[in-house]
Amino acid sequence: MAHVGVPRGTARKRRSVALLATGVLTIPVLAGCSSDSEGPTSVAAPQDIAPASRDRVTEGSTVTWAIDGVPATLNAFQADADSATTRITGALLPSLFPMDAKGEPRLNPDYLESAKVIGQEPKQVVLYKLNQQAVWSDGREIGAPDFVAQWRALSGKDSAFWTARNAGYERIEKIERGKDDLQVRVTFSKPYADWRSLFSPLYPKEVTGSPGTFNDGARTTLENTAGPFRLRSVNKPEGSVVLDRNPRWWGNEAKLESLVFRAVEPEDRTDALTEGAVDVADIDPATANSIALAARYRSGKGGPPAHGPGSDSTPASALRSWALAHGSDEEAAEAAQAAREETREAIAVYAAEQKSLNGFAVRKSLEPAYTQLALNGESGPLSDDRVRRAIARTLDRQELADAVLGPLGLPAKLPGSHLALAGQPGYKDSSGALGEQDTKEARALLADAGWTPGGAVRRTEDTKAGSEAEEKGRAGKAEQKEKDEKAEKTDKAEKAEKDDKASHDEGMYVVGDEKPGDGPAGDGEVTAQDKQAGGARGAYAPTGTPAPAPASVKDRLGKAGKPLSLRFVLPSGPGSQSLRTVGEKIVEMLDSIGITTQVTKVDDDSYFKDHIASGDYDLALYSWPATAYPATDGRPIFAKPEPASDGSLLVEQNYTRVGSDHIDQLFDRAVSELDANASRDLLKQADARIWAAAGSIPLYQRPQLVAVDKKLANVGAFGFAAPRYEDIGFTARQAAGSTANRKK
Template sequence: MSHVGVPRGTARKRRSVALLATGVLTIPVLAGCTSDGEDPTSVAVPQDIAPASRDRVADGSTLNWAIDAVPSTLNAFQADADGATTRITGALLPSLFPMDAKGEPRLNPDYLESAKVIEREPKQVVLYKLNQQAVWSDGREIGAPDFVAQWRALSGKDSAFWTARNAGYERIEKIERGKDDLQVRVTFSKPYADWRSLFSPLYPKEVTGSPGTFNDGARTTLRNTAGPFRLRSVNKPKGTVVLDRNPRWWGDEARLDSLVFRAVEPGKRTDALAEGTVDVADIDPATANSIALAARYRGGNGGPPAHGPGAGITPAAALRSWALAHGSDEEAAETARAAREETREAVAVYAAEQKSLSGFAVRKSLEPSYTQLALNGESGPLSDDRVRRAIARTLDRQELADAVLKPLGLPAKPPGSHLALAGQPGYKDGSGALGERDTKEAQALLADAGWTPGGALRSTRDTKAGSEAEKKDEGEKPAAGEKAADEDKDEKAEKAGKKDEKAEDTEKDDKASREEGEYTVGDDKPGSRSSGGSGVTAQDKQPGGVAGAYAPAGTAAPAPAAVKSRLGKDGKPLSLRFVLPSGPGSQSLRTVGEKIVAMLDSIGISTQVTKVADDSYFKDHIASGDYDLALYSWPATAYPATDGRPIFAKPEPATDGSLLVAQNYTRVGSDHIDQLFDRAVAELDADASRDLLKQADARIWAAAGSIPLYQRPQLVAVDKKLANIGAFGFAAPRYQDIGFTARQAAGPPANGKK
């Protein structure tokens, strides 16, 4: 699976967001997505993790989990933290309010007895009561000193700490010890609705207490942890991060002895699964197809395989091959025997792969993220909101969602919000603020903005005519060559006039030919000058014109119909640069991009598709603003008031003349949207805060800088013997419950050897 990074970052930890490739996959549709009478726009697709009670999960064994690469840092608050950082630290460090299956933050009883706002006036105060059994792996209790150290590191007041964000922490005025270190009082200088987002993950004071350990010490190791697992080793050359069961863990004991995160490139995951080097891996539809086919593979039953090498060999072809291999023609027999041996070897290899893959299941759901069409409004045609709205109203979002999700058997409801996804409490379809698909209305918006069919061509002619008129008005004298040419034309015109006078009686009925600049197209009559006797004559009125010419000398050739239908203004066509990733894991984005190109083409908007390498797509094009149209994804969040603001905030000019865009890579925003976010993040009443966010979302739709297209699919290959792991959807994994329902029979241990 290709991961083209889009960090959702200064507000929360930076997380890479995959641009997922999707192909055709025929596997059963998820059941139970909605029930009778439920509104499908507000129902989340359930997670698919093969749930099992802990007493059904065997104790012991090793699980190998594929990641893209060993993370650059284990400090989730640094700029280069990625999805692997999040996954690994989730098993090692406290998360006070992890997301549940509905995308809501839920108190984690392993770390907290309670946490609530105990005062609102004159200032907001939150009291945390920590689990009395909660300790770090060195035996020290988790307490107020850890909260204080993390606040100081992330508050933004000390630039020596290299942090990716400080949202929320900068609002804290002070942190105090309560009755003891297990009670933590946090006082805010300004109200903060998303206070539950803070201190997750919580690092020990040994990491956050000094810039040195924060900046460098936590990049490759964590000596002190407090999760169901502890860190044993990080080996970049081997591409592994190994975790062991934490003997000091006070909660439900981890079922696994060890958990190995193994770096496997997305394109090599089918082989890794077949070889047994990984038990769990995020996969693309091609690998999912291989697993689905493996379940139907028939081999070793005496007949030809259902698919794969040798599947297309009919009984008649097999008989002919056998006859050739045993025939008297030695050269033909040798060739036939070699071909038969090659086929046997290929069938054997394929059968072994299919046997291995048949031990896996494809767990699928929808990721807590959506893919959008981004319209760069910084300059050019898209700086006009009428053009952006016209493009948005040209898109058939349902068709685009269907193209990605329906082949996978997943619900294909286009997202209706930028700030929440279906199933989350704050979700409401706000797309009505933009309007439904309506190409006529889109064309009207474009016309209002000055973009009209053939506008570029008309402007060119008008410019030329204007130049000639200007030349006459200014009394410009023609050059010598021009003067001679004019005199020659006058002489020819005089001769032509005499000839016309002689032919006047025979051309009486052709009055149009006597009007300067008109075309003559008539029936083929005796005495007329035909262009070949085809029944239609066409003649330049000026003498000497070539038979078949339709216009006077100097008239531009008619433009093709396709060009006339293109939109233009002021001599320029409406053409947009559409940047797409070119990697093998980004096929679905290119498919969606092709459909968008066709939709825009239908109303006369030209697009220039530029395909770039995945590793440069975000950094060199999206973040830098080197695009007009682009596709990328944002993750969902339980804290949209905090996380959404930097994504949709109005860009501000910098002292050097550039724009400070934060994470608003579309460069589209407004003061009103910013004000609504600011009010929402300071509103402690949850319902009132959500109402403000819904208002902000409606205005984001109306601004048409970001058009959500579909919620991304989540496909995970999982060993069929594993329980409580797979496509988690919104929810955070509960690592201590993951394990094999039967004793592990295959798969490499932590050292990678079977």
């Protein structure tokens, strides 16, 4: 699935992505009770990869894996690296501490014998002992020179290297060779808790040793690799990246002979699966439903098909169709025969499609990512934390999570942290710092901030007295009527007096900055339509008097004549339906307490770049991936924005523009704390303050749906864990005409 809305690259470590947005930006009562439990909790949904022991997986064959597009770069440290970059380099390059199924970093024995902190005073020192069999594809051993070259490229000290992140590398003081190149001694100038995040992926010194190869050479090819696969070709016109087994791989040999990554747009994946063009593909709920339907499809023998063309046929309609086709009316018979033939062909085509889709299973879990409601606190009503907290406490998060995850049969456990997900050791539900869903409390917060029902109604000079000439005219007319009243003392004069009074009252209250007819009357206030002397309401209102306001508008919140109206930006692409569904529900929830939202739908391609990153929104939905290193990765996402010399705002990755010095200090302390428990405690404190600031409201953990050939093992919805590419393969040898052979 393609998710719109996942932010990429800044000076600090960029989170791995999938925009996470859209369909991905795809994508679950406000703030449940805070849990005081410590330590890891059970994973909300386990991975679903059809696990099989290696002896059950056959040798050979090719698997084709759908990606959104051929990556712009194969250098994971550049700003335009994306999820495809991560997926491909994961099979080609060393990852020293990949995440396991619980979201913890685990030492990878294929590359390391050991790695540990051997000193903290006066400075932190980490000693890496490399696997003695580990070599690059050209035969050179992986060693200290590769670590040194990557540190120098990513340290930020040499601007010739165009890098999107240097977090952690800038803290390294020096790297030394141990007794040989297989021992690497890293000394830090400042303590760094997340040292395991460094050197993953590890590039050969041929890539990181010079700005030219780092900036340009590694974008399109990697000649030297060190994974179970090696790069054979990158073909952008055809939209494919082909990997072959690495003959110099020292670990378990890859079961597949080759692995092909093929660019397939999310909206085209159902067709790609049906046509046998791919074996593995992230999919949206609609495609998952199509696969589920295919499993229940039956042919029309003995009755109509279960669904699709011909499924609405009944015995009576079938008999009538046959009678027409064989009747004496030649014209009617010809038309009926043609219709029957068209139906037979449609059924045959649909049956073939269903048979193809029935060869796939939907592997499902929860992505290591959460979708959030972002509230832009840079300016306007949302710059007031009381308004942000009120919106957060209006939301029924459980309803939103159920809407996305319930139909998929996935657990809709509400995320309680911005910095970890259920199952990770640092997870703790800190949402209690904000409070539970409470409409009454939300209204009180808004009232305290000055936003009240009827607050959008104000008395204006223009409508109170009209023009100066009109006022004088009315005064003169009133004076004359008064004289007439005293002189005549008749019923007609008394009626004139009432009309005169009504003429003074008319038009005194209008909605500030609203067009006629759009504004509400405040509580206890009167409008022109309520003061008419007779006849149809409003029929005798003076020229320029606003038309009556809809009754429902009376509850709109406002302040000083200005309505509380927020711009809600949503992606419009076919893969973003889940986000739009959630957005519609949020609009209804806010409407229930009088907050107006103006929904703006924009192209997926521009959603993040032109709106989220630039701050052109009030409310938006996008996702953040989970990480094993929240002290490093969370800091730029929640850092307090700082003004730049040119007057702009430096937000790093904090696209809500909400932050505080205290939160920054807690992150800084956590990333320098080498005691894991102490570091986690500091992060929990930071998370509680992030909840209280209400700039980001986690709604649900995103669903992970992957269509996989039923014969494939060890691949699917991985959850937290990194794939073990060498274990992926078929549990039964492919027959002639199978996917791999059809592509050749």
